[in-house]
Amino acid sequence: MHSRRLLQVIAITAITSSVFATPIELVPRGPMENLPRGAPLVTDEIILLDSPAFQTGEGGEWTASIRMFTHIRQINPGIVTGAVVAAIQALGVEIGDKIDNVLERSKLFFAIPRSGISVSLDVVGCDSITVGETKAGLLERSAGIGSCSGSSRQRVISGSAPGFFKKRNFEGLLFQSPPTGFGIVSDVDDTIKVSHVLDKKKQLQSVFVDDHKLVDGMPELYSRLDGQLGNPSWFYLTGSPYQLYPTLRKFIFESFPKGPMITKNLTFTDIPSLIKYIGDGGGLGEYKIAQMEKLHDFYPKKKFITIGDSTQADPEVYAEIARRYPDFIHCIFIRKVEGADNTEERFSKAFSGVPRKKWKVFTEPSEVMELDVVSGLCK
Structure with missing residues (x-):
């Protein structure tokens, strides 16, 4: 079992590295669909976007509109940034000393998405939920989170994924909005x-x-x-x-x-x-x-x-x-x-x-x- 998991890690790392060797064109999406589905792998990164929540039914239960992006961890995003820099400089855009901005803002554009990912999420004061599967790395789904305790309209929604040596945590905010007002x-x-x-x-x-x-x-x-x-x-x-x-x-x-x-x-x-x-x-x-x-x-x-x-x-x-x-x-x-x-x-x-x-x-x-x-x- 451990050997199989290790092979999966090595395969994903190799695929990811090959992508950043040629950043202008990504590898075809097909091979990504053959990667294991279910819980995130140690090479996966998860971005949980802030979620709106609304009330449903007569009992005061809440539903959250969850949005998430899952992709393979980038080995060297600087290589991709170099391609972006060259492309925008060709249009006459001045970079100057703002290369860090370019690095930060371009890194997700060429991340390799991961399909078939499900995660468990904890919402402070509300029910925990499991959501999935991502398609082309993206998930947008409504999920019931119960009646929720307390009167807070802003709650932390969080989860974790396996990682090298320690788990990687991810979180966003849940904004509860009453039906009127x-x-x-x-x-x-x-x-x-x-x-x-x-x-x-x-x-x-x-x-x-x-x-x-x-x-x-x-x-x-x-x-x-x-x-x-x-x-x-x-x-x-x-x-x-x-x-x-x-x-x-x-x-x-x-x-x-x-x-x-x-x-x-x-x-x-x-x-x-x-x-x-x-x-x-x-x-x-x-x-x-x-x-x-x-x-x-x-x-x-x-x-x-x-x-x-x-x-x-x-x-x-x-x-x-x-x-x-x-x-x-x-x-x-x-x-x-x-x-x-x-x-x-x-x-x-x-x-x-x-x-x-x-x-x-x-x-x-x-x-x-x-x-x-x-x-x-x-x-």
Whole structure:
């Protein structure tokens, strides 16, 4: 038995090493599917994303929406980073002394995903659960966690996996949100973080190289809304792929109210595809509408304030959800970004059929700061 396990470890390590010898193209996914299924192996890494939780049934039981990524431990991510550096420098992006940022933000893009993984998770004060199996390294599944003890709305959710010499622990946060009251959905790029999504070169610089920069005034606005609405439930909805989750989570938690972040489930197999996606962000509107529909399924009786910007599809997305579920969307705030389509024609068309008092387009966060949002005076 031990010999068989050792052979598995050696085989996985060999496969992983061969991948990083040729970082531009990953090995075909086929061989990965033949690896053992079930509990994680000693070579596996697990990222547990923060989870929203919602109440189901009449007994007050809670359900958590679990998201997880499992991949083979990277032997030398610096080799992959070197390929990314070469690719983005070819586009004229300056790296300078920010190579550590490039290393940290690029390492998950070429991680080898592990399918068929199941893990047991402990939720403080709630029932333990077992979730699986991952597909292409990803898992997104709702699981009952019982009635939960205490009144905390933020709990640690954790697990562990075998490792060399000692177990490796992984954890995230579980955010319990009651069925009624207020919730806030915020976009990330160019809403709270300067991302330059309208300029491909500057956007790549923002994604991989530069230290993340706050949009002026937005932390103060979010703090004001958090107090005004009585500690609402926060959700961050971004078109960024899950590979950027660790760095974006750190950015959000340092300056904004904490809440789960919803990212895109995308796996890249080569650097040009990655750069192309970051440059054009195709299908963003449909993706965000689908995620807003999920939030409506979780919290149909909640009142949501949605906050976005004018660079991409936020006005159209939030307006569409407001037309579908008028009582679900309480206010819509759209930040004007210089260089975007900020014409009256665009906003009139986007918000057709949405009551004018429900939405506001602003340039400075101070324009929203003193509005009586609780009463629905959003303009």
